[in-house]
Amino acid sequence: MLRIEHLTKKFGSKVAVDDLSLHIQPGELFGFIGHNGAGKTTTLKSAVGILRPDEGEIFIDGISLAEKPLECKKKLAYIPDNPDLYDFMTGIKYLNFVGDIYGVPADERHALINKYAEAFEIKGNLGQSVQSYSHGMKQKLALISALIHSPKLIIMDEPFVGLDPKSSHVLKEIMADICSQGGAIFFSTHVLEVAEKLCHKVAIIKNGRLVVSGTMDEVKGDDSLESVFLELEE
Amino acid sequence: MLKALIKKQFSEYFAAYFVDRKTGKARDAKGIAMYMGIFVFALLSIGYMFFNISSQLAGPLYMQGMSWLYYSIMALMGIAIGVFGSVFNTYASLYNAKDNDLLLSMPIPAGYVLASRLLGAYTLGTIYEGVVFMPAIIADPGIRDRGAAGVILPLLLLFIIGFVVLTLTCLLGWLVALAATRVKNRNIVSVIISVILLGGYYYLWINLQKYVTLIINRADSISDALLRKAMPVYALGMGAAGDIKQFALFTVFAFVMLALTLTVMSLTFLKMVTRNRGSAKGVYKNRAAKQRSVKSALLRKELSRFLGSANYMLNGGFGLIVMIAASVILIIKPDFISKAFENAPQAVGAMPSVFACLICMMCGMNPISSPSVSLEGKNVWIPKSLPVRAYDILTAKARLQFVLNILPAEILAAVSAAVLGADLLTALFMCTAVFAFNSFFGRLGVMVNLYKPVMTWTNEVIPIKQSMSVFLGIMSGMVICALSGIAGYALSSLVPQAIILAALTAVYALAAFALDKAFKGKGTQLFETL
Numbered sequence: 001m002l003r004i005e006h007l008t009k010k011f012g013s014k015v016a017v018d019d020l021s022l023h024i025q026p027g028e029l030f031g032f033i034g035h036n037g038a039g040k041t042t043t044l045k046s047a048v049g050i051l052r053p054d055e056g057e058i059f060i061d062g063i064s065l066a067e068k069p070l071e072c073k074k075k076l077a078y079i080p081d082n083p084d085l086y087d088f089m090t091g092i093k094y095l096n097f098v099g100d101i102y103g104v105p106a107d108e109r110h111a112l113i114n115k116y117a118e119a120f121e122i123k124g125n126l127g128q129s130v131q132s133y134s135h136g137m138k139q140k141l142a143l144i145s146a147l148i149h150s151p152k153l154i155i156m157d158e159p160f161v162g163l164d165p166k167s168s169h170v171l172k173e174i175m176a177d178i179c180s181q182g183g184a185i186f187f188s189t190h191v192l193e194v195a196e197k198l199c200h201k202v203a204i205i206k207n208g209r210l211v212v213s214g215t216m217d218e219v220k221g222d223d224s225l226e227s228v229f230l231e232l233e234e
Numbered sequence: 235m236l237k238a239l240i241k242k243q244f245s246e247y248f249a250a251y252f253v254d255r256k257t258g259k260a261r262d263a264k265g266i267a268m269y270m271g272i273f274v275f276a277l278l279s280i281g282y283m284f285f286n287i288s289s290q291l292a293g294p295l296y297m298q299g300m301s302w303l304y305y306s307i308m309a310l311m312g313i314a315i316g317v318f319g320s321v322f323n324t325y326a327s328l329y330n331a332k333d334n335d336l337l338l339s340m341p342i343p344a345g346y347v348l349a350s351r352l353l354g355a356y357t358l359g360t361i362y363e364g365v366v367f368m369p370a371i372i373a374d375p376g377i378r379d380r381g382a383a384g385v386i387l388p389l390l391l392l393f394i395i396g397f398v399v400l401t402l403t404c405l406l407g408w409l410v411a412l413a414a415t416r417v418k419n420r421n422i423v424s425v426i427i428s429v430i431l432l433g434g435y436y437y438l439w440i441n442l443q444k445y446v447t448l449i450i451n452r453a454d455s456i457s458d459a460l461l462r463k464a465m466p467v468y469a470l471g472m473g474a475a476g477d478i479k480q481f482a483l484f485t486v487f488a489f490v491m492l493a494l495t496l497t498v499m500s501l502t503f504l505k506m507v508t509r510n511r512g513s514a515k516g517v518y519k520n521r522a523a524k525q526r527s528v529k530s531a532l533l534r535k536e537l538s539r540f541l542g543s544a545n546y547m548l549n550g551g552f553g554l555i556v557m558i559a560a561s562v563i564l565i566i567k568p569d570f571i572s573k574a575f576e577n578a579p580q581a582v583g584a585m586p587s588v589f590a591c592l593i594c595m596m597c598g599m600n601p602i603s604s605p606s607v608s609l610e611g612k613n614v615w616i617p618k619s620l621p622v623r624a625y626d627i628l629t630a631k632a633r634l635q636f637v638l639n640i641l642p643a644e645i646l647a648a649v650s651a652a653v654l655g656a657d658l659l660t661a662l663f664m665c666t667a668v669f670a671f672n673s674f675f676g677r678l679g680v681m682v683n684l685y686k687p688v689m690t691w692t693n694e695v696i697p698i699k700q701s702m703s704v705f706l707g708i709m710s711g712m713v714i715c716a717l718s719g720i721a722g723y724a725l726s727s728l729v730p731q732a733i734i735l736a737a738l739t740a741v742y743a744l745a746a747f748a749l750d751k752a753f754k755g756k757g758t759q760l761f762e763t764l
Contacts, residue, residue, distance in 0.1 A: 050618045052762060073621035084612040086535070088542025096523045100531030101620050110522035127518035 001026045001153050001184035002047060007056035009042050016042040018208040019056070024186050024201070026152075029179045031199035032188040033229060039208040040188040041081060044157050047186070048078040061152060074102065077146035081157035081188075083138040091126040091133070091141050095148060102149035109148055116144040119170045135162040143171065154178065156187035160194060172198060196225040204232055235342060239350035243327075246692065247354055247700075272705070277365055284311075284366045287442065288373035294450045296376045303457050305388065306471030307449060308370035309395055314438075316363030316399035317406065318431055322545060324355040324400075325407035326695045328503075333692050344504045352400065352496075359403055360396030367392050371474075380476040387481050388474040395470070397488050401495045408499060425547050432552060528622060532630035533637070539609060540602065540634060545698045546609070550602035550638075557596050557642035561649045568653045582654075586731040587722025589650045590664045590738065591715045594671040596646075597639045598711020601704045603679030606631040607764070608688040608697035614764050624758040628680050629750075635676030643668045656731070663735030670742035671715075677749035679707045684760040 002024040009017040017039040024030045034040050045051040047058055049069045058065040060072035086094055092113070099109040117123035120140040125133070133141065139162045146154055154175075160168050175185050175198065189195050195202055196216065202225065203213035211232050212219055220228045245252075251269045253260055261269070288308055295304040328351050337347050371377065371388045378384070410427065438445070449456060460468045466487045473481030526534065540546050564570060575582050607628075610617065617627045647668045651661035686703040688696060698704065718741075722734045 045615075048619045050615055070621045070623065073619065078615075078619040080615055082612075084615070086538070086613055086616070088539050089535075092518055092523075093538065097531055097535055098620070099523075100526045101528055101622055103528075104525075106522040106525040109525070114520070123518065123520075125518075 001028070001061055002155075002186055003059040003062075004043070004047060005057045005059070007043065007046055007058065008054050009039075009046055009051060010054050015208050017046070017205075020205070020208070020210045021056075022186075022203055022210070022213060024153075024184050026182045026184050027179050028184050028200050029175060029198055030184070030186045031195035031202040032186060032205065033190075033192065033195060033202060033225075034188075034205035035233060038205045040205060041157055042208075043205070044078070044155050044186070044188060048076060048155050049073055050078075075151060076153040076155060077149065077151040079139075079142045079146050079154070079156040079159055081161065083135075083142035085130050085133075085138055085141060087129070087131040090129055091122070091137075094130060094141060095126070095145055098145040099148055104149050112148045112150075113144065116147050116174075119174070120144065120167050136164060136167070139163055140167060147174065152183050154183070154185045154187075156185065158189060159187055160189065160191060192224075192226045192229060196220070204229060206232065236346050236349060239337075239342070239346055240353055243350045243354040244357075246696075247358070269702075277361070280365050281369045284308075285369035285373055287311075287446070288370040290446050291449065292370070292373045292375055295453060296374070298453050300453050300457055301374060301376045302468070302471035302475040302477075303449075303453055303460070304374065304471070305370065305391075305474035306460060306467045308367060309391070309470050309474065310467065312363040312366035312370070312395060313399055313402065314435070315366050316359040316396070317402045318435055319362035320355060320359040320399070321403045321406045321431075322410075322548070323358055323695055323699070324403040325410045326545065326693050327351050327354060328404075328407055329411040331693055338504070345500055348500060348503050352404070355403060356396055356400045359399035360393060363395055363399050364392055367395060376475070383476045383478060387476055387478070391470065391474050391481070391484070394485055394488050397492045401488075401492045404495050404499055408502070425544050429548075429552070429555060432548075436556070528626060529630065532622065532626060533633055536606065536630050536634040537637075539606075540638070543694060543698070545695055546602075546605070549698050549704075550600050550605075553596050553600040554638060554642050557593070557639075557646045560596075561642070561646045564646075564649045564653050571653055581723070583731070584723040584726035585654050586651065586656045586660050586664055587667075587726065587734045587738065588719050589654065590647060590667045590735055591719035591722060593643055593646050593650065593668050594675075594718070595712055595715035597643050597668070597672055598675055598715055599708055600635070600639060601679065601698075601707050602638060603631050603635040603676045604683050604704045604707030605697040605701055606634070606680060607683040607761070608691070608701055608703065609694065610764070611689055611691055611694075611697070614689060618762070618764075624761040625753050628677075628684075628753045628757050628761060631680045632676035632753075635679060636672045639672050639676075640669065643672060659732040660730075660735060663732050663739060666739040667735045667742065670739045670746060674742045674746035674749065675711055677746055677753065678710065679703075681749055681752060681757060682706050682710070684757055687764060689764060 002022070004020060004022040007017055007020045008015065020039070020043060022030075032040055032043070042051060046053050047065075049065055049072065052066075061075050063071050063075075065072045086097075089097065095113050096109070099113075104112070113126075114123065117126060120143065122137060122140045122144070125137060130138065130141065139159070143159070146156075159171060163171060172194075175187075179185060179200075199216055201213070201215050202219050204211045204219070212228075216225070219225070251261070251266055251273070288304075291304050291307065292301075295301060328348070331351070334347070338344065367388075371385075371392070374388075376384070377388075457468075460471075466484060469480040469484040469487065473484045540550065571585065572582075575585075581588075617624075644665055647664045648661065651664050656664065683701075683703040686701065686706065688701045688703075691697050718738055722731075722738070725734055
């Protein structure tokens with residue numbers, strides 16, 4: 001579903017991501033772990049076409065992101081670490097805007113908005129300006145906007161930050177549901193317990209380079225993910 | 235701590251001169267000198283305009299021994315310009331700054347935050363006011379008669395009047411903020427207040443010559459009225475004209491007013507900035523929305539952005555009201571043009587092309603597309619991650635400029651053509667020239683903004699009012715229209731107006747086409763690097 005091959009991204013002389021390769025299969029929930037500034041966000045932004053790689057190539061569902069960016073973007077959804085959404089819109093306006101861009105039919109969109117807005121308990125706030133939303137509400141709105149066009153691949157940067165416990169639980173269920181239906185999820189997190197419980201596969205990045213990648217059992221063996229991560233960080 | 239806050243405030247105001255906001259790197263000495271030079275040139279140009287007005291008043295009033303009245307009037311004008319120029323900036327930087335929460339979360343007394351913001355507002359207001367009052371001092375023929383006091387007192391007053399400007403902008407800004415906490419659609423309230431202010435300003439500007447003559451002819455009765463009903467204004471004028479006692483009186487008055495205002499503000503500042511800005515509850519109507527095309531969705535998003543910001547509406551849309559007002563004036567007073575050209579009948583023949591260029595210039599002074607890329611700010615990840623071509627995103631921004639301008643501009647073109655008595659073909663080409671210009675100018679603004687983006691703003695006033703792309707957009711529109719108008723006028727004795735207008739239409743359309751092509755190439759490339 002997502003193939004990253006020899007990705008290198010530099011900012012000036014600083015190498016943010018160095019020759020990183022990853023392969024995420026349909027049905028996989030793939031966790032991406034690393035310290036602050038390790039290159040997680042740069043990798044994720046490159047994978048969704050926000051940043052252009054200096055070297056390497058990215059394929060979404062077998063299609064080159066560099067050659068056919070629009071086809072690739074139609075298949076994926078991205079949720080950034082800080083959901084800066086359009087403050088000048090109401091929640092429902094923003095969702096309809098995203099729905100229009102992805103060409104989601106009106107009735108289908110309406111049903112999905114209601115489904116996810118009820119699940120995240122934000123339906124009553126959809127008529128309000130995004131400006132009035134808390135961080136968690138913006139995160140929920142960003143999640144709903146990512147889900148209403150039923151993407152095959154969801155790329156999320158710290159998706160649990162700002163969510164209340166119930167919404168975190170709902171999100172975990174939705175993530176598992178998407179993967180069970182053949183979708184794929186690639187997400188970064190600092191919450192290692194969540195990654196350990198949720199993910200089928202995990203990758204650890206350090207100073208822009210991939211340190212380890214594989215199934216959860218392959219990576220952690222009999223240890224906890226936290227101890228493996230801390231050991232690799234040393 | 236206060237020093238650090240003041241430094242932050244000023245670095246925000248003047249960052250464009252020292253830092254390239256696109257790369258985040260410091261400008262070299264040449265770059266700083268160039269940007270400063272443009273700023274100084276703009277100030278000198280406006281100052282020269284006020285010097286001319288001052289010169290008309292100064293001589294006659296000096297001859298009547300009423301230099302104080304001259305200073306009173308010029309100071310009032312300076313105060314009006316200062317307040318008008320800085321009131322919304324004061325509101326935005328005091329009550330609507332994005333870093334208020336951040337600063338108030340730090341161990342900084344609220345008074346320090348307020349003080350640093352006020353110093354910034356004072357500087358801005360004094361610059362605006364000084365652009366009027368400084369030329370007035372220079373134009374005063376009596377300044378040499380009064381010795382050192384005649385120079386020092388008006389110069390000191392320039393800075394003291396800045397405090398009066400600050401007092402008034404704070405009061406008005408406070409009222410706007412108060413309205414914003416109680417009214418659901420505060421953007422519309424801001425726009426209405428501004429339109430009233432701007433309307434008054436333009437009314438005065440149009441009738442300025444009449445008032446100058448009136449002041450000179452009725453200097454005695456006006457001075458008498460000021461003395462009886464507006465003592466501080468009298469003291470201000472007398473102080474500027476060298477009366478130390480009146481100078482001291484006015485200074486005390488100015489500082490007492492400022493102290494009272496600051497007391498009220500310091501008591502309410504914290505409450506104002508920590509209010510829940512989104513408290514107005516919108517109701518979610520649980521029904522399916524109409525599905526729209528990508529192009530329509532992008533245009534509607536741009537329109538929402540425009541309507542969601544009072545600053546954007548005012549700065550980008552005020553010319554729309556002017557065009558509508560101009561159409562109404564021409565309909566009500568169709569002989570307005572013929573009277574204006576009574577002494578230059580040879581110019582009447584060139585009027586269709588000159589008018590078309592004037593209408594284009596009015597459209598060019600509505601910077602809607604030139605800040606539109608910068609306004610994406612931190613939201614730029616949204617269009618970049620969506621399955622939309624950068625070309626469509628950029629075109630939607632250009633289309634908003636076109637869509638908002640085209641109707642009032644075409645109405646004005648049609649009304650002008652009728653009033654000028656243009657034949658059908660000339661009238662038609664007046665309309666096509668305006669149409670083609672708007673098509674071109676919207677794209678030009680977007681392209682300029684792509685080259686000069688400001689994506690890391692904390693206050694939307696920066697991309698809307700203080701960015702280089704808006705300045706360049708307006709200036710290029712004015713220059714293009716002025717050159718087109720001059721060419722039209724110069725050729726009017728050789729070529730029929732319809733041909734000139736058809737040629738202008740073709741030039742603007744070609745430029746629009748070239749920019750449309752550029753959107754697909756360089757424009758897309760620049761957008762992807764944001």
